[in-house]
Amino acid sequence: MTNEQQQKPDAPTNRSDLDGNMNGNGDGNGDGDMPLDGEDETVVANEETAALIERLTQERDEAVAGYKRSLADFVNFQRRSNENELRARDGGVIFVARALMPVLDSMDLSLAQNTANLTVEQMLQAIAMLRTELNRALEKSGIVRVEPKRGDEFDPHLHEAVMQQPVEGVEAGRIASTFQVGYMLGDSRLRAAKVSVAG
Numbered sequence: 079m080t081n082e083q084q085q086k087p088d089a090p091t092n093r094s095d096l097d098g099n100m101n102g103n104g105d106g107n108g109d110g111d112m113p114l115d116g117e118d119e120t121v122v123a124n125e126e127t128a129a130l131i132e133r134l135t136q137e138r139d140e141a142v143a144g145y146k147r148s149l150a151d152f153v154n155f156q157r158r159s160n161e162n163e164l165r166a167r168d169g170g171v172i173f174v175a176r177a178l179m180p181v182l183d184s185m186d187l188s189l190a191q192n193t194a195n196l197t198v199e200q201m202l203q204a205i206a207m208l209r210t211e212l213n214r215a216l217e218k219s220g221i222v223r224v225e226p227k228r229g230d231e232f233d234p235h236l237h238e239a240v241m242q243q244p245v246e247g248v249e250a251g252r253i254a255s256t257f258q259v260g261y262m263l264g265d266s267r268l269r270a271a272k273v274s275v276a277g
Contacts, residue, residue, distance in 0.1 A: 170219075173219060174215075174219045177215035177216070177218045177219050178212070178215050180211060180215065181208060181211045181212045181215055184207065184208055184211055185208060188204050188208070216261070219263075220263055220264060221261055221262070221263050221268065222261065222262045222263075223259050223260070223261060224236050224237075224259060224260035224261060224262055224270070224271045225256060225259040225260075225271065226253045226256055226271055226273060227253070227256075228248065228253060228254060228255060229248055229249070229252055229253065230252065230253045231251075231252055231253075232251060232252060232253055232273070232275055235267065236260060236262070236267065236270060236271060237253065237260070237270055237271050237272075237273045238260075238270035238271065238272050238273070239273060239274070239275045240257060240272050240273070240274060241274045241275070242274065242275045242276070242277040243274065243276070243277050244276060244277050245274075245276040245277075248276035249276060250276050250277055251275065251276065252275070252276055253273045253274070253275060253276075254273070254274045254275060254276045255273065255274050256271055256272070256273050257272040257273065257274065258271060258272040259271050260272075
């Protein structure tokens with residue numbers, strides 16, 4: 079055997095040896111990582127897009143659900159507010175009605191009397207008593223009469239000037255007389271007192 083024959087490497091003897099060398103699974107230098115072709119890159123991009131769409135869809139669904147919950151809470155809040163307002167209004171009406179019931183009872187008793195035996199003075203006394211009871215009932219409900227006196231300072235929040243004329247003994251700009259009393263409920267003016275003002 080010559081020296082050239084001894085130094086010549088052995089050729090692969092079968093197909094598997096060739097495939098192993100080509101795929102890097104044999105004794106060659108290949109590491110098994112082949113670059114992705116165009117089709118593989120498309121698959122990866124589609125998977126990433128699908129994952130992004132799924133995440134965005136989930137975030138959208140959560141946002142819609144949160145909006146619906148907030149809307150339902152607001153609707154319930156409005157309903158409770160309306161119910162509380164109605165109950166408060168009804169409570170105020172009930173309170174005033176109960177305060178007025180004794181006045182109505184007194185009126186019924188007065189009307190049940192034999193008017194033929196009543197004098198004008200007695201009738202006037204009965205009317206005055208009813209007026210006192212009615213004012214008392216209004217006061218229990220927080221309603222106060224506004225009845226300015228001659229010479230009082232004019233207050234546009236409480237009084238309404240229906241006329242102005244010179245009045246002896248009354249300083250200009252002050253109340254000369256009262257034509258109609260007013261009413262207040264706390265700081266709310268139910269009706270201004272109608273007055274004349276000295277000019």
